Amino acid sequence: MEADVVYNTAGSLNLVPPVLRKYWADFLPAGRFDDWYGAAGWFQSLSHDDVSLAGKWLGFEHLDLRQYPSLDPATPPEDILLAAQRVIETEEKERLRxxxxxxxxxxxxxxxxxxxxxxxxxxxDKVTLYRDHPAHLAVFSISRAEQIDSALRFLAAPATGSPAQQAQRLADRLVEEPFLVNFLPAVDNQVLVELFSSGTALPEGKTLQATASFVERLKIFGAKVDSVLRAGRSDPTAGAAELESFIADTGLDQKEDIKLFFDLFKDRDQKAAKDVTFALSNETIQGLMIPVPFQLRTILDPEELLSKLGIESDAANQSSVRDGIALLVEEPSGNFQVDEPFLAAMFQVVAERAEDDPLETALLLMDSPFPLEGMILAQPAAASSIFKSDREFGLALVRNSDSLIAPPWRIMYRLVKTDPSLAAGMLAEFQRRGEAVLVAESLAYLAYDKDRQERSSLLPISLEDDGRFLDALFKEEGAEWLAARLSESVELYRQRVSANEVGADFLERYRETLEFAAAFLDDRETGKGLTEIIRRAFGMP
Known part of the structure; x- marks a missing residue:
């Protein structure tokens, strides 16, 4: 955790979330960047090679900047890439040492x-480092350095010829250099299979037994992959039956074995692998979601996988749909971009079910890990119908949302952009039920809308919808009610600004957003009244 903070912020205190800065103030300098926008813009401006270099030193490569295509780059006070190059080179050489x-x-x-x-x-990893620093190990006088240098030089050389030819060269080298046996784990799978199948006598080494065991697994699973694919090319059902038998004999709890099989399976023949996998029973696919969620998503299309999980618009069994949704959400691939089309397909299915029966769909989503925020963004009309289907269920969906990733006020924020009138009605109801903090947080979530919209037009932000939301609250609940709620929200965040838990500019951005939102209203008198309420809430004349 601590190392991640340093890496992901480039060691810059300015990029640490304000609420955490008090813990890091004694350890990190202000840094080379004033804020995240400048840092991300600088990262976007780099060439491909520089991005690769910077990514080894800074955590910016993990940022999803697709909705921020053209941020203004900051200009660091020093050549950060030269500094990065020096640090990385020193660190990489130290790893070889x-x-x-x-x-x-x-x-x-x-x-x-x-x-x-x-x-x-x-x-x-060391083979890769050796390619970048081929002369470094030669400076050390210990015997191990010379042996390792020779082994890495051989492995770092470009691979040429077939796997059998590469295996023969490796076997010849092992005769001259027995120490190389310790580095066999770094060799590609097919070359290892050829080497161990050739009958070559191999020197002893601490990794030999484990390597031989791994190769034996490769041979066994490779043969089984070939057998399943042979059967499946002519009859996917026959291939699926053989694969079902293999999975049952192996056991789903043997995750590494199942993973190795499916890695080989999907790479050997993509089309046949897809046909055979789709012919597996739904129960088997559901069981495989735990050990091989990534592999299943790379073999099957979204619609195919969802149907095997029971996530279908016409599925009669609510429980099976809920279980399928839980599997899809709770067993991600490990790569959000791989997951996105599958989530989009799930949102489409839920939208189709909501069109037929929004109340039943609301019941389906209750007490489930379903990502509400994603649904609201992907299917706004369907999401609105779900929340409108029943007041109690709608409030419960908001209240019980993911407290870490999408807390209730974030869900309310998304609803403002989808259906401002609905969001206003729900907010007022939360206030009537004594949930003042939820109301204050929901209002404050609008704070940076104007600032963020000016930085990117691709963001799902609408100051017009913010204005309609305020207008609905003003007309339905009255000026005094709205003034009181805004004052409570402002006071809550004034305290947080004082405690350095949010940015020092928070209240200024908050006021600007609300005033601009009010200015978008067609009714000038309402806009004027809202502006007066807003300014009063912020303590302005």
């Missing part, structure tokens, strides 16, 4: 699969 001086401690006893996989990732 650590390999040389700590090799016998690092290698341990990788006799089980977990240690083997770690050693494989570790060695492959």
């Amino acid at each position: 650590d390999l040389a001086y700590q090799f016998d401690l690092l290698i341990g006893y990788p006799q089980n699969d977990e240690d083997f996989e770690f050693w494989r990732r570790y060695l492959r």
Whole structure:
């Protein structure tokens, strides 16, 4: 966690969330960037090669900036890329040095699969580093450095020829250089299979047993993949039956084995793999969502996977649909861009169900991990009908939303953009039920709308809808009611500004957004009345 904060903010206190800055003020300087917009704009302005370099040092590569295509770049006070290059080069060379001086401690006893996989990732990383710094190990006088240098030089060379030819070259080199056996985990799978299948006598090494075990698994699963695909090419049902038998014999709890099989399966023949997988029973697919959620999403199309999970617009069994939604949401692929089309397809199914029966759909979503915010953004009309279907269910959906990712006030914020009148009515009802904090937070969520809209027109922001929302509150609840609610919201955030929990500009941005939203109203008198209420809430004449 601590290292992530430093990495993801480029070691800049200015980029640490205000509420956390008091914990980091003694450890981090203000930094090279004043705010996230400038930092992200600078990152967007980099060339492809510079992005790769910066990504090794800063966590900006993980930002989803698709809705901010053209931010104004900041100009760091020093050449940050030169600094990054120096730091990264020093750190990478140190990792090679650590390999040389700590090799016998690092290698341990990788006799089980977990240690083997770690050693494989570790060695492959060192091969990559060696390509960037091929002369570094030669400066050390210890014998291990010379042996490691030779091994990495061989592995870092461009691979040429077939896997069998590469395996033969490797076998010949092992005769001359037995120490290379410790680096076999870094070798590609097919080359390893060819090497171990050739009958070549291999020198002993601490990784040999684990490598041999891994290769044996490759051979077994590779043969099974070929067998399933052979059957499936002519008859997907027959291939699916064989695959069902393999899964039952292996056990879904053997996650690494199942994952290895499906990795080989999807890469060997994409079309046949899709046909066979789709022919599997729904129950089997649902069981596979836990060990291989990524692989299933790369084999099946969104509509295909959803149908196997029971997420269909005409499915009669509400419970099975709810269970399918839970599986899809709670077993992500690990890559949000891979997940997006599957979530979009799920939102479409829910929208179709809402068109037929919005109240039943609201019941379906209650007490489920369903991502409400995504639904509101993707299917605004359907989402509105769900919230309107029953007041109690609508309020409960907001109240019980994900407190971390999409708290109630964030859901209310999205509803403002979808149906301002609905959002106003729900907010007033929350106030009547004594949920003043939810009301204050929901109003304050509008604060940066004007500022953010000026930075990108792609954001789902509408100052016009903000104005309609305020107008509905003004007309339905009255001027005094709205003045009181805004004053409570402003006071809450005035305290947070004083405590350095939000940005110092929060209240100014908040007022600007509300005033601009009011100015968009066609009714000049209402706009004028709202402006007076807003200014009074912020303590202005």
